[in-house]
Amino acid sequence: MxxxxxxxxxxxxxxxxxxxxxxxxxxxxxxxxxxxxxxxxxxxxxxxxxxxxxxxxxxxxxxxxxxxxxxxxxxxxxxxxxxxxxxxxxxxxxxxxxxxxxPPVMPRKLVKHKPSHLLETHSKTPGAPPRVLGISTTAMDEANPRFSTSDALLEHAMAMARELQTDTQLIKLRTLKFQHCEGNYSKASHACTWPCAITERDPEDQLSAVYEGLVHWADVVIISTPIRWGNASSLYYKLAERLNCVQNQITIHNNMLIKRKVAGFIITGGQDNIQAVAGGMLTFWSELGFVFPPFPFIAHSRGWDAEDMQNNVRQVKASAALREASRELVERAVDFWKMLDQNRAMMDRPMERAGRKANPLVNPEDAIV
Ligand code: FES
Structure with missing residues (x-):
């Protein structure tokens, strides 16, 4: 009436x-x-x-x-x-x-839009080999490349992944054209959506490859970064901001996009601050839903006043120990993933959210009728 x-x-x-x-x-x-x-x-x-x-x-x-x-x-x-x-x-x-x-004179009319491929189910054949995704976050001029210590160690890790008969994929962030996060989360938690609003709107934005890899493809992810003024690389942070939509799904929809996936890190830098960089990475990737093998990162730095960077490069190039460390990191990560995979039921048990970041919030989408 x-x-x-x-x-x-x-x-x-x-x-x-x-x-x-x-x-x-x-x-x-x-x-x-x-x-x-x-x-x-x-x-x-x-x-x-x-x-x-x-x-x-x-x-x-x-x-x-x-x-x-x-x-x-x-x-x-x-x-x-x-x-x-x-x-x-x-x-x-x-x-x-x-x-x-x-009531309204005209009711709501929702047009069905083709759902993003990121929303489709991507099932993996049971018994298929583990999948290892490497993500390099160092920036450089691709036309005039330099030797990167973090990239070099990531390459060793990926070579080991291939020796372990895993499926591998390597993404170098610097080769992708992708936009900075627009900060929709700052407007309202529910404004940060999955898939990312930029990905939905802009077919030219190439971060889909990373979303696809992290959310749907990989079992194990190894992320490498240099240390830049005591922090991870600028491309790493550009990526991290665009991954808010993955974490935010837990908050707004209790939807864990990352399940039973393992992450490990390679951190190298001419100067120090490894503990802070590793600490930040562990916190962030754990909030996405990743879990970690024993000793989940390897790192190298020659200290605050080691400004002779050419020697840093020489040292990493010549270091059999770092090469071996990279290989062992991926081996630990793959072994750990196998354990998780064998204990899926235990890993999928519901978890208490109290005290965690992802508190449940009222969802305005429920009001779309
Ligand atoms: S345009 Fe996305 S909620 Fe309105």
């Missing part, structure tokens, strides 16, 4: 429009367009973003989360996307104030 709800006096509403109001089960965004109040659902069709917080240009409001647009008059998307519709509500201005009617 249609019900009219009084929102307030015109002058009062003018002082705070656009705003949202919940009436019965409807979350309604109220706008002012051409001096008239209009009302559409406050919940974006995409992931439930709050439309009343979006930027208004002419007749259209742009969702503050990922930029979908809707007419503030009809609730439809712009030309070409007008099959998409958020509910629109009748509004009347009467002598005693402004009224909005529920």
């Amino acid at each position: 249609a019900t009219w709800h009084r929102l307030g006096l015109r002058d009062e509403l003018l002082a705070r429009v656009p705003f949202s109001v919940t009436l019965e089960r409807h979350q309604i965004a109220v706008f002012l367009h051409e001096r008239r109040f209009t009302a559409i659902s406050n919940i974006c069709n995409h992931k439930g973003g709050p439309l009343c917080e979006g930027r208004v240009r002419g007749e259209f409001v742009m969702c503050p989360w990922h930029g979908w647009e809707y007419s503030v008059v009809t609730g439809k998307g712009p030309a070409g996307y007008d099959e998409e519709q958020v509910p629109s509500f009748a509004v009347e201005e009467r002598q005693d104030g402004v009224y909005v009617q529920t």
Whole structure:
């Protein structure tokens, strides 16, 4: 049955429009367009973003989360996307104030979009060999490459992985064109989505290869980084920020994308701070869901004042011990993965979330009806 709800006096509403109001089960965004109040659902069709917080240009409001647009008059998307519709509500201005009617005059229409391949199930044939993914995060000019100690040790690790008859894949981040994280998480936890909004929007963004590798393909991941001023490489952090969407799935959907996967690290640098870099990496990759073999990283540094970097390179090149350490790291990681694989049921037991980072939160997508 249609019900009219009084929102307030015109002058009062003018002082705070656009705003949202919940009436019965409807979350309604109220706008002012051409001096008239209009009302559409406050919940974006995409992931439930709050439309009343979006930027208004002419007749259209742009969702503050990922930029979908809707007419503030009809609730439809712009030309070409007008099959998409958020509910629109009748509004009347009467002598005693402004009224909005529920239920909506136009209901929500959700267009089915082709789901990203990252959402598909990628099953692995039982008994297939372990899969080892190497990720190099050092930056350099590919056209004029230099010797990288972290890359060299990663290469030794990958050679060992091949000797162990695993399937291998090596990704050098510097060869991928990918954008910086846009920080949707800073708008709202639910604005950081899986797949990443950049990946969904931009077919040119090449981080899909890493997402595919980490989430669907690999059993074991070995990440290598140089130390740059006491930190991991800039490309490492660029990657880490784009992986927030993987961790965030645990928070917002209790969806662990990384399960029974093992990570190990190779950290090299002319100067020191290995413990801090390793500590940061262990924390981050554990929050993604990775687990670690005994002694999960190998590292090399000659100390704070070792500025003769050419000798650093010579030393790593000549070091049989570091070569062997890289090989043993991958061997430990693969052995550990085999143990996990044999104990799947135990690893898949539900875990208590209290005290962990990923606290459950109310999900606005549940309100998309
Ligand atoms: S564009 Fe609105 S939630 Fe993504």
